[in-house]
Amino acid sequence: MKLFYSPNACSLAPHIVLREIGIPFELVKVDLQQHLTTSGEDFYELNSKGQVPLLQLDDGQLLTEGAIISQFLVDQAKRDDLLPKINTLPRYQVLAWMNFIASEIHKAYSPFFHESYGEQTKAVFTEILNQHYAWIDQQLTGRLYLTGNYLSIADIYLFVVTRWAGFIGLELTHLKYLTSFMQRVANRKTVQDAIMAETE
Ligand SMILES: N[C@@H](CCC(=O)N[C@@H](CS)C(=O)NCC(=O)O)C(=O)O
Numbered sequence: 001m002k003l004f005y006s007p008n009a010c011s012l013a014p015h016i017v018l019r020e021i022g023i024p025f026e027l028v029k030v031d032l033q034q035h036l037t038t039s040g041e042d043f044y045e046l047n048s049k050g051q052v053p054l055l056q057l058d059d060g061q062l063l064t065e066g067a068i069i070s071q072f073l074v075d076q077a078k079r080d081d082l083l084p085k086i087n088t089l090p091r092y093q094v095l096a097w098m099n100f101i102a103s104e105i106h107k108a109y110s111p112f113f114h115e116s117y118g119e120q121t122k123a124v125f126t127e128i129l130n131q132h133y134a135w136i137d138q139q140l141t142g143r144l145y146l147t148g149n150y151l152s153i154a155d156i157y158l159f160v161v162t163r164w165a166g167f168i169g170l171e172l173t174h175l176k177y178l179t180s181f182m183q184r185v186a187n188r189k190t191v192q193d194a195i196m197a198e199t200e
Helices: 012-021 066-076 089-113 119-139 153-168 176-186 189-199
Strands: 002-005 026-031 054-056 062-064
Touching (some): 012 066, 012 189, 176 189
């Protein structure tokens, strides 16, 4: 399998998942300014959305959308610790978090990464992110991870997008449950290896 990624982008989430399930994979770096891979391929030819992550299977089939790529990977690996079995409520509780993170958190960072958004828009999204993170901090009270005491793909996704708070100067250290959650996930070897591999 090949994972097309950009350093520290949302593609880090399926990258960490690949390391958690321990299957062989290849990383292909994409320059998101030029939309070119390191070998000079036009990335739009592979993914007409122009976005990472993109997963390419050994037979050439392609899958986009990070939240879905993570589900596909853990299902393939039968890792129901990272995403519980189909037809059980805990699975849909993890998926509810995945959807919340994708729709409410991930995209709320967009104004900070595109120059066309003005300061007023950034202020609005700072407020939105602060409200969501205060709520997430409450949800983490008395538990190690979002849905209990075991890591799931939702925790990995939340970790990846919440790292961006540091890049945009969003102060979250007053949220003590969220802060210890971030540290807990950051301490995992798979996470450290993935971040290191992306910075090489
Ligand atoms: N809905 C997509 C969004 C992916 C996305 O926003 N990717 C960003 C990096 S985090 C990207 O590739 N941006 C470059 C572009 O849109 O041209 C997903 O969840 O996978």
